[in-house]
Every structure is written in structure tokens, then in C-alpha cells.
Amino acid sequence: MKKLILLATLILSVSAFGADKYTIDPAHASVVFKINHMGFSNVYGMFGDISGDFTLDEKNPEQSSVNIVIKTDSVDTKNEKRNEHLKKADFFDAKLYPTITFKSTSVKKAGAKSYLVKGDLTLHGKTHPVTFNLERFRTGEDPMKKHRTGGETKLTIKRSDYGMGFMVGPEKVGDEVQIMISMEGIKD
Amino acid sequence: MLIEMFLKTAAAPAVVVALLFFFFGSQPEPWRSRTQSVILAAGFIFSAYLLSGRPAWPPPGGAASLIWVAIWFALYGWLVPAHSGVKTVYRGIWIIAGVAMVVWQLRVSLLNSEMHARNILALICVGWGMWGALERSIRISHALTPVAMGMVTFTAASLLFLFKSSLLMSQMMTAMAVICGALSLIAWFFPRRISLHAVFPFLSGFMGVCLVTAYVFLDINPWLLVSLAIPFLALLAKDLFGWASTSALTDALVMLVISAIPLAYILWKVSLTSGPLY
Numbered sequence: 001m002k003k004l005i006l007l008a009t010l011i012l013s014v015s016a017f018g019a020d021k022y023t024i025d026p027a028h029a030s031v032v033f034k035i036n037h038m039g040f041s042n043v044y045g046m047f048g049d050i051s052g053d054f055t056l057d058e059k060n061p062e063q064s065s066v067n068i069v070i071k072t073d074s075v076d077t078k079n080e081k082r083n084e085h086l087k088k089a090d091f092f093d094a095k096l097y098p099t100i101t102f103k104s105t106s107v108k109k110a111g112a113k114s115y116l117v118k119g120d121l122t123l124h125g126k127t128h129p130v131t132f133n134l135e136r137f138r139t140g141e142d143p144m145k146k147h148r149t150g151g152e153t154k155l156t157i158k159r160s161d162y163g164m165g166f167m168v169g170p171e172k173v174g175d176e177v178q179i180m181i182s183m184e185g186i187k188d
Numbered sequence: 189m190l191i192e193m194f195l196k197t198a199a200a201p202a203v204v205v206a207l208l209f210f211f212f213g214s215q216p217e218p219w220r221s222r223t224q225s226v227i228l229a230a231g232f233i234f235s236a237y238l239l240s241g242r243p244a245w246p247p248p249g250g251a252a253s254l255i256w257v258a259i260w261f262a263l264y265g266w267l268v269p270a271h272s273g274v275k276t277v278y279r280g281i282w283i284i285a286g287v288a289m290v291v292w293q294l295r296v297s298l299l300n301s302e303m304h305a306r307n308i309l310a311l312i313c314v315g316w317g318m319w320g321a322l323e324r325s326i327r328i329s330h331a332l333t334p335v336a337m338g339m340v341t342f343t344a345a346s347l348l349f350l351f352k353s354s355l356l357m358s359q360m361m362t363a364m365a366v367i368c369g370a371l372s373l374i375a376w377f378f379p380r381r382i383s384l385h386a387v388f389p390f391l392s393g394f395m396g397v398c399l400v401t402a403y404v405f406l407d408i409n410p411w412l413l414v415s416l417a418i419p420f421l422a423l424l425a426k427d428l429f430g431w432a433s434t435s436a437l438t439d440a441l442v443m444l445v446i447s448a449i450p451l452a453y454i455l456w457k458v459s460l461t462s463g464p465l466y
Contacts, residue, residue: 085353089405093249096293096405125248163248165241166356 019057022149022185024068026050029183031070035159036174045086047100049074054185056149064107066117066134068181070100090166097125105129113137117153123162130155150184197238197359198366205231206370213374213381218269224386225265228367229258232390235363239356246293250405251356253290257397260286261389270385276320279393283315286397291404298404307410308400314417315396321420322388324427330436331375331382333443337419338391339368340444344416344451345398351455351462352406361398364390376436392420415454419447 029050037043049071057063073094075086087094104119113136121130132155139149158175160168167173205227212223236255237243247253264282268275287308291298298304322334342365350358368391375382399413422443426432433439 081353085355088353089249089251090354090356093405096249160241163244166239 019055019060019063020149021055021188022053023188024050024052024054025148025184025186028150030181031068032180032182034178034180036176038171038173043077045075045077047071047074048076050183052102061107061109061115064104064115066102066104066107066119068102068183072098072100091164093124097123102130121157123157124164126162128157128161130157147187148184149187150182152180152182154178154180193359194362194366197235198363201231201235201363202366202370204234205367206374209371209374210378210381213378213383217383221270221383221385222266224383225262225389228265228386228390229262231367232258232360232364235367236360239359239363247289250290250401251354251360254357254360254398254401256289257286257394258390260289261394264389264393265383265386270383275323279319279389280312280316282389283312283319283393283396286393287312287400290397290401294404304404307403311399311403311410311413312396314399314414315393318395318417318420319388319392321424321427322384322392325423326384328427328430328432329423329443330439331379331384332372332436332440334384334391334423335368335372335375335382335387336440336444337423337447338387338395339365339372340419340447340451341391341395341416342368344455345395345402347455348408348412348416348458349402349406351458352402352408354402354406357398357402357406364394372440376440379436412454412458415451418450419443422447 026049031047031050032044033046034042034044047070050068052066052068054066055064072092073087075083075092075094077083077086086092099122101122102119103122104117106118108116110116110133115134115136116131117134118129118131120127132153134151134153136149136151140147142148156176156178159165159177160175165175168175208227209224212227213220215223233243233255236251236258240252243252243255245256247256261282264278268278291308298308322337325334325337342361346358346361346365349361371382371387395416399416402408403410403413426443433442
């Protein structure tokens, strides 16, 4: 019996050492999007309120996971009237859908410093699977002795898939939205 | 692009609605009211479909709910026959149920706020009162006048919603305003071809639900929304003082000017602070 308990403790310890849990640092997390404006140019925007966490398991990457929560009403496109418009019923409908969430369903090692992440993106009340390649950057201690790691990814979605089909068209506002996510996590 | 959008989503449905009204206007009651209720709702739904795509259930947002609310008010015209006795109670039930469709997804947060619940109740009463004012108005007014009043209210709502950041809801109100404009022509030249019993639920009850939608989803000051009922207040005053002209056009034009001036002033003040979209 003692040997069993010892073995279980050992396994738990090893797995605990294997998976590192990080909390997303909102000050160093950016979600930037790009959308075409009537074919003339692209408009960039970002979200100011990002939170979440991720778990990284170096030895067993399949055990890793990512959870991101973005507050919809933190959308910022450097134009107050447009920000208000985006928050209202024509687009994000922030009152009804206050958050955009991403929850990973699988993580696979894709290269020395990259991971193939699959998960569910919930936007405007609709959930669809998305896949992206997460490039990992540096891991180590910052000057404040906090252990950090970070990475960046890009993905493209169609807003009409998420029920945001107003003003979609080649001479209106683009349907495809390119999203760039860059984030740092602080080890718990 | 805006002209193309206007022609496609507002003018085209309005022309089709007016032609169908004229075509089915010779039917005996209750079929005239029933078919015209369905035609009116179909015109709005077609316009909304062109603007925001296929309707989904449950509706993904406030504006999308209005498609289902239009069906709900068409059902009123179909189920409640003209000249039935207990219409006032039915009207209230219909508006409350229409509002419930729109605010259902936000019910928890809305009911937790006494202020929101109170304002929504007040806007329901405005819609209900507008319906009553329309019903009273036909005692002395020509068919053209109440339909023209509906056109003024929807036009004002369209501008107010545009100033308050919803092009979609603004365009939906434009579609209704243009449909009212087309129906005004029918009411002017062929008054016997229009069933006001089919039109009134959309000019008042449906409008009341639109006011609640704008309050909840666009955060518009409820006093501004209440001011959209000025044309109906003018109709009530007209009924109270018993003023009527023998000419349908004069009757409608006088009422149109009386109600449009204060609304234009209010909207001008709003445009100074909010402005149109960027």
C-alpha cells in the first residue's frame, strides 16, 4: 500500500513538474484585427481587455491548453464613433455578447518552437472550431524575477460565420477578419 | 452605395407592398385585413433579410428579433378580426409579447435593474397609447393622415437610430418609412383599398417594440424615444379638438407639418451632440 501511495505521489509530482501554468499578463497581451474597408484600405483595431491562462507541458505537449477571454466592449479602432458603432447591435452587440472566448481542444508540437493549436472560438454567441500555429518566443525570468513565456499567432475568420453579416460585401466591409494574437504569461 | 442600398432594401419592397395592397384591397373583410397584414410584414422581413441575412431562431440580437416581431404583428392582423370588441386588451398582450421576444436574452440583467424595467414598461405604454390614438383618429380623419403620421415617426426613428450608432436599425426604420410612404399613396388615391386594421399594429405596436429595442440595445435616452410619439399625440389632440379638413391631402399635410417640426428640432439637437456615423 505504501509503495502504491509513493508511486502515485511520484507520478503526480512528475506531471506537476511537467505542466507549467501561466496566467496571461494583460499588459503584454494584444489582440489586433484587420478588416477591409470598402476595398479602399484596411482598418486595424484591437481589444484592450484580455485575460485567461495557458498550460505548457514541455515533455507532453498534448497536455497543454490555452484559454483566452476578451471583453467585447474594449474594442478600439482609434475612432470613438466607430468604436461605439462596433459595440452596438450592427456588429459585436457587446451588451448581449460581452465576451469573445477561445478554448483549446488540442495542442500538438509542430516545430522546435511552434505548436498547432485547435480550439473553439466563441464570438457573437456562436462557436466554431479554429486552428492556428502558435510561435513560441523566449521563456525565462524578467528583471522583476517573474518567470514568463510568450508567443504569437495569426488566424483568419469569416465574421458572417459568427452571425455578424451586416454590411458584408466587396464594396462594403470585408467578411474576412485577420486576427493577430500576441501574449505573455506569468508562471503561477 | 447608400442610394443603391436605399433602392434595394427600402424602395423596392415598398413598391411591391403598395402594388400587393392595391391588388388585394378589393377583397372582403376579414380577408383584406389578413392578407394586407401578411403583405406588410413580408415587405419588412424582405427588407431586413436584404440587410442582415437569413433570419435565425433564436435571433442573434435585438435588430434581428424585429423580423420575428413583424411576424407576430402580422399574426395579430390575421387572428384578431377588425371591429372585434376586446381589442385594447389584445393590443397590450401583443406588444408585451413582442417586447419579450426582443429582450428575452437580456432578461436577467434588465429585471435586476428597476430603472430598466420601469423604462421598458413606459415604452410599452407609449406603443399601446399610439395604437389607441390611431384607432381613435379614424373617427374624424381620412385614411391618409394616420398612415402619413406613421411615415413621419419611422423617418424620425431612422435618423435617431443613425445618430445613435446603428445603421442596421436605422435602415430597417427607413424601410418601414418608405413602405408607409407608398401606402400613403394608396390611402390617398384609393382609400377603400387599404385596411387600416392591418396597418395600425405596425405603426404603433411594432413601433413600440422598436423603441424598446433601441432603448435596450442602443442605450438611447428613453425621453428621446418617447418624443417619437409626437405625431400620435398630435392625432389625439386633433381628435380632442375635433379638427378635420374635408380634403384628405390638407388634413394629412397640416398634421405632417405640426408633428414634423418638433421632431426635426429634437433630431437637430441630437445630431449636434451625436452626429451621424463616422
